[in-house]
Amino acid sequence: MRNVILVSILAVVLAMGAVCAYAGPPVNGIYKSSDGDFNEGREASSWPGTNGFLSPGNVLHALSYPKLGDDWKILCPTVLDTLLIFSTVSAGTGHMSYLLTYTGGYIELGGGGPWAGGDLVYTGVIDKYYETRSMQFVDGTMVGSVSDHSVDAHIVGYPASCVVFGIGNGVWLGSGANPGGAYPDYRDSSCAAGPTNGHWGEIRDLTLTVQGCEVSTERATWGAVKALYRD
Amino acid sequence: MKAVILVLLSVLIAVPAFAGAPVNGTYKSTDIGGLMDPGRYSELWFGGKLSVNNTLNEQSWDGSTLGAQWHWYCPWISAAPTLLVSTVNGSGNGQKIWKVVYVGGYCWLNGPGEPWDGGDAAYTATINTWNAIVTETYASFVEVGTTRNHTASATFVGYNTKCMNLAVSNIEKRGDTNGGPLPANYPDFWNWIGCSDVGTAGPGEWGDVDSITFTIKGCETVSTESISWGAVKALYR
Numbered sequence: 001m002r003n004v005i006l007v008s009i010l011a012v013v014l015a016m017g018a019v020c021a022y023a024g025p026p027v028n029g030i031y032k033s034s035d036g037d038f039n040e041g042r043e044a045s046s047w048p049g050t051n052g053f054l055s056p057g058n059v060l061h062a063l064s065y066p067k068l069g070d071d072w073k074i075l076c077p078t079v080l081d082t083l084l085i086f087s088t089v090s091a092g093t094g095h096m097s098y099l100l101t102y103t104g105g106y107i108e109l110g111g112g113g114p115w116a117g118g119d120l121v122y123t124g125v126i127d128k129y130y131e132t133r134s135m136q137f138v139d140g141t142m143v144g145s146v147s148d149h150s151v152d153a154h155i156v157g158y159p160a161s162c163v164v165f166g167i168g169n170g171v172w173l174g175s176g177a178n179p180g181g182a183y184p185d186y187r188d189s190s191c192a193a194g195p196t197n198g199h200w201g202e203i204r205d206l207t208l209t210v211q212g213c214e215v216s217t218e219r220a221t222w223g224a225v226k227a228l229y230r231d
Numbered sequence: 232m233k234a235v236i237l238v239l240l241s242v243l244i245a246v247p248a249f250a251g252a253p254v255n256g257t258y259k260s261t262d263i264g265g266l267m268d269p270g271r272y273s274e275l276w277f278g279g280k281l282s283v284n285n286t287l288n289e290q291s292w293d294g295s296t297l298g299a300q301w302h303w304y305c306p307w308i309s310a311a312p313t314l315l316v317s318t319v320n321g322s323g324n325g326q327k328i329w330k331v332v333y334v335g336g337y338c339w340l341n342g343p344g345e346p347w348d349g350g351d352a353a354y355t356a357t358i359n360t361w362n363a364i365v366t367e368t369y370a371s372f373v374e375v376g377t378t379r380n381h382t383a384s385a386t387f388v389g390y391n392t393k394c395m396n397l398a399v400s401n402i403e404k405r406g407d408t409n410g411g412p413l414p415a416n417y418p419d420f421w422n423w424i425g426c427s428d429v430g431t432a433g434p435g436e437w438g439d440v441d442s443i444t445f446t447i448k449g450c451e452t453v454s455t456e457s458i459s460w461g462a463v464k465a466l467y468r
Contacts, residue, residue, distance in 0.1 A: 030375050034403060034439075085315065085330055088360050088384065093448065095382035095399060097364050099315055099328070128318050132328060132364040134380035136399040136444050143257045144444020146401045148366035148378045150326040152318050165318075165325060167368045169378045169401040171263055171442035202263075205403035205439075207368050207376025211324055 022157040024118025025213035026109060026164070033168075033206040037114045038071045039064040040204045043170065044178055046186035046195035053142075053175065053199060054082050054098055054133060059191075060105070061184040062203050068184065071113050072208075074151070076191035077105030077129040085132070092140035102129035105191075107153050107164065115210050124153030124164050131170070145172035149203060161212030168206035175199035249389040251350025252450035253396075258346050260400075260443035266346050268293045268300045270440035272402060273413065275420040275429065280374070280407065280436060281312050281329060281365065287336070288421040289440055297418055300345060303383065303398075306336030306361040307423035315364075323372030333361035335423055338385045338396065347447050356385035356396055363402075377404035381440075393449035400443040407436035 031037040043062035051057055058079040064071035080103040088094035109115055109122040128151070135145040147170035155162040178186050179200055186195040259265025268291040277284035286307045290298035309332055318325035338356040342348050364380040379402035387394040406414070413420070417437040422429045 030370060032376065034405070085364065086362060088362075088382070093397070094384065095360070095362065095397065097330075097362065097380065097382070128325075130316055130318075130326070130328060132315075132366065132380060134362075134364060134382050134399055136382065136397055136446065138257065138397070138446050138448060143446060144259070144399050146380045146399055146442050146444075148328070148364060148380055150316075150318070150328065150366050150368070152325055163324065165368060167326060167366050167376055167378050169403060169442065171401060173263065202442075204442075205378055205401070207378075209324070209368065209370045209375060211370060212322075 022119060025158045025162055026115035026117045026119075026122050026155065026210045028210050028213055029115065031114050031208045031210070033204065038206075038208070039066070040168075040202065040206060041065045041072065042068070042183050042200070043074075043203050044184040044186050044198055044200045046188065046198040048188055048195050051197075054079070054100065056080060056082065057189070058198070059187045059189055059195070060102065060129075060131075061187045061191075063184045064110075065182065065202075068182070069108075069110075071110050073106075073108040075106045075108065076187050076189070077102035077126055077151075078189050089137055093138050095134060095136055097132060097134040100131040100133060102126070102131070104189075105129065107151065109164065109208075109210075115208075117213070119157075122164075123156045125156060126151060126153045128152040133170075146170065147172070155213060158213055162210075162214065163212055164208060164210050166206055166208035168203045170203050171201050172199055173201040249351060249452075252390045252394055252452040253340065253342075253347040253349045253351075253354050253387065253447045255447050255450050256347065257444060257446045259445075260441055262441045263443075265443075267291075267443055267445055269443060270301070271297065271417050271437065272440050273418045273420050273435055273437045275422055275433065275435045276408075279434075280377075281308070281331065283308050283311060284423065285435075286421055286423040287333065287361075288418045290418045292416070297416065300341050302339040303358070304337055304339075304421050305423045305426040306333035306358055306383075308332070309334040312365070319369050319372075324370055325368075327367045327369065329363075329365040329367070331363040331365055333363065335426075336361065337426070338383075349450070349452065354387055355389075356387045358383060358385045359395075360384045377438075378402065379404075387450060391449070391451050394451065395448055397446045397448070398443060400440050403439050403441075404436055405438040408433040413437055 041064040062074040063069035085097040291300035316328040336358040
């Protein structure tokens with residue numbers, strides 16, 4: 001009887017091991033949206049409360065497109081600080097560039113992407129996120145703006161060496177109430193929907209690198225499993 | 232003799248070099264819903280990427296022809312770029328963000344049929360400012376991708392001093408001569424020394440230009456007054 005119970009427990013343990021949450025790490029590599037490796041995306045940055053453009057506290061929400069979030073998601077890094085890099089604006093006309101430092105947030109890589117290793121989705125904790133934002137002003141009105149995004153993250157459930165990092169171009173397309181539909185919604189600092197004001201645009205020309213990812217579940221022989229239960 | 236001079240003067244007045252200033256307005260590239268062509272760029276290297284004297288050449292690309300609509304050429308890096316941020320770790324992975332200042336260079340715009348068409352066959356402008364914010368991503372100490380923001384301003388030649396243009400755009404690097412030759416349908420390399428086309432050999436890099444917002448501001452056409460033959464003769468009585 002004791003052996004039957006032991007075998008049953010072992011069978012359950014082995015079955016669970018075979019269907020663990022982390023089926024396989026993302027595949028190391030360098031992936032480019034411009035090469036068609038994965039989709040480009042869209043962003044919506046909220047301006048919570050009385051915030052305006054480029055304010056600390058603004059929350060970024062970006063999703064791959066056309067099927068929103070299918071390939072990747074950037075979930076809720078929050079602007080911590082802004083730094084003016086340069087300004088040529090005179091009498092309301094010219095250019096300004098800012099460096100935005102974000103804090104917090106997550107990324108998700110869909111399990112169907114070119115990095116597919118077996119998991120349904122890979123979640124990464126953002127370690128560093130920067131955006132440089134360049135704007136064109138005419139008579140005091142911003143008429144156009146572009147940006148560069150930069151992210152470093154580590155993947156949850158795999159060794160600390162398993163990291164994702166990348167860059168992309170952003171372009172501002174509008175501000176005010178969320179355009180809805182084919183754009184991500186506005187999020188607050190807890191990453192919940194709710195803010196009603198912000199700006200939106202696109203994120204393109206992404207280069208994503210997955211590196212240092214290895215299998216997290218160790219293979220065990222039948223002999224090794226039995227050894228765990230020897231008296 | 233006096234009559235000949237007067238006739239020549241009349242002809243010169245009747246055929247001015249500048250028929251009409253470019254039309255003021257803000258124009259967007261087609262990839263963000265406008266009418267302006269996006270483009271492609273090359274940058275000639277003097278010792279490597281982000282080096283002093285590296286020279287830019289950007290040309291519109293309509294899918295078949297380079298430079299049919301616009302051309303920015305010969306701004307060059309005037310001083311060592313400033314490193315703003317580096318997240319590159321001991322394994323050589325991460326990002327670098329640079330500020331790069333260019334000086335010099337020119338802008339050429341086609342005239343007829345373009346959104347800014349004011350009557351001239353073409354418009355030229357002298358670049359006043361050109362700044363780039365360059366973001367690189369590194370894997371194992373090797374640069375594997377670069378994006379940029381470019382901002383530029385220029386003053387048109389032949390019109391009032393406030394007749395200017397401004398541009399902001401995105402850049403994606405697509406390759407460099409360390410990985411192979413300049414592909415077809417990318418702009419030739421230009422050298423700021425003499426501001427001339429130096430062919431395809433390089434060394435240098437190339438890529439795409441898009442998400443352009445282009446503004447023309449402050450341009451006025453100084454009208455050429457009609458003058459009668461009698462009035463011309465009266466000047467010499």
